[in-house]
Amino acid sequence: MTERKPPHLSFESWVDKQVREATERGEFDNLPGEGKPLPDIDRPYDDLWWVRKKARQENVSCLPPALALRREAEDAIAAAHRAGSEAEVRRIVADINDRIRAALKRPTSGPPVTLMPFDADRVVAQWRDQRSG
Structure with missing residues (x-):
């Protein structure tokens, strides 16, 4: 629709x-979306x-760094439970x-980082239990 409106026609x-x-x-x-509300x-x-x-x-987050890291940790543990191998x-x-560890070493704005690194052996044990049960 690149043509211009002729002067003699109303816009409508x-x-x-x-x-x-x-x-x-x-x-x-x-x-x-045709036919859908x-x-x-x-x-x-x-x-x-x-x-x-x-x-x-775009999966953009406006969370403070500590809360964004907590969300990343939750996603990572969920991904670990779905993983295909122990490695x-x-x-x-x-x-x-x-x-x-990197977040614990540097100051952050907003709430403090309260996460501690996960015990890999414990996560692997949970992964094994989940696969066997």
Whole structure:
């Protein structure tokens, strides 16, 4: 739709014509979400809805570092429990423990880091129990 509105047409009739012609050409057929209700249509209006949606899509976190690390630790332990081998469990635990140790050594803004490194042997034992049971 790169053409300009002719001066003799009202804006509304020009737009209506563009939409009608596009519909006739099938340009609105098979669009994602066709026939489905608009997402979040019943939610209260939020000026920053698009920012929040983009942040969720990009997995952006605005958490203080200590809380973000706690979330990473929870995700890491969950990943360790789903791991396919003991070596993978130990690698996941070692990675999160490295991040925890690094956070404990440096000052952070916000709440303090209260996590301690995980016992890899204990996580492996939990992994084994989960696989056998």
